[in-house]
Amino acid sequence: MVPVNQVLIVEDLPDVSDWLHEQVSTILQPQQIQRASNLAEAVTCIEQHRHDLALIDLGLPDGSGVTLVRPFKERNPGARCIITTIFDDAEHLFGSLRAGADGYLLKDDTESAFANQLSGILDGRPPLSASIARRLLEQFHPLEGEQEVSLTRREREMLTLIAKGLSIRHAAEKLGISHHTAAGYMKGVYEKLQVNTRAEATLKAIHLGLVNPV
The missing domain is CATH 3.40.50.2300 (Response regulator)
Structure with a gap:
């Protein structure tokens, strides 16, 4: 970092x-x-x-x-x-x-x-x-009857890295994909999780168990 x-x-x-x-x-x-x-x-x-x-x-x-x-x-x-x-x-x-x-x-x-x-x-x-x-x-606990969000493997990998503080460019380098492709994955993550900022995405990552808040 x-x-x-x-x-x-x-x-x-x-x-x-x-x-x-x-x-x-x-x-x-x-x-x-x-x-x-x-x-x-x-x-x-x-x-x-x-x-x-x-x-x-x-x-x-x-x-x-x-x-x-x-x-x-x-x-x-x-x-x-x-x-x-x-x-x-x-x-x-x-x-x-x-x-x-x-x-x-x-x-x-x-x-x-x-x-x-x-x-x-x-x-x-x-x-x-x-x-x-x-x-x-x-x-962020889902309401009763609410459908759980389903992320692809790449989307989960991107969310994990972004939540840990990496930029999209650095996350792309770590995953061995292009910046454009990584940005596309994050766009999908933001749309599925209905968030607009990195902080909100981090909180969702905590809820999904991808990042430890402690």
Whole structure:
């Protein structure tokens, strides 16, 4: 996986920002960590610098951090954008995922659990707090009488690799197929699973047992 060299932390509480900085420094060992305490500062950082990873709080003084997800992803293709928050309700969770967030970590998890999830970014594990993963699994349990989704072998292979953090191009190389063919498989996966983002596809992969959320 691509090393995490440039990190952006968006957090308004100084002590929490310091704690996140310490966690990131220890676990990911990036070359540089930038910090912003509100939306305005974060927008400036996003516009002026490139990043491999962003940890974004939702409850900022001048608005919701979720509004930063799309501009960050557009400015930094392939980078991870992870929400770090205390909100564990479905509205904040699914709103963040629909905006394009690649993960959702709860700051009130135990320090060891949070650190484990953060370190998993380098290993390609889905960056989801365990309680959030369980909540999402509940949402994806099929209703009584609902037909299970059937994926082909190649579609399952692609979904597994994408959920582990590989790009479509890298997944194609690993499977020994063309990028065009791989993109076609993923289009089929998205249509069958009725998802629109990598994060939602990852959650479906967890539900199907292709990826371990822990």
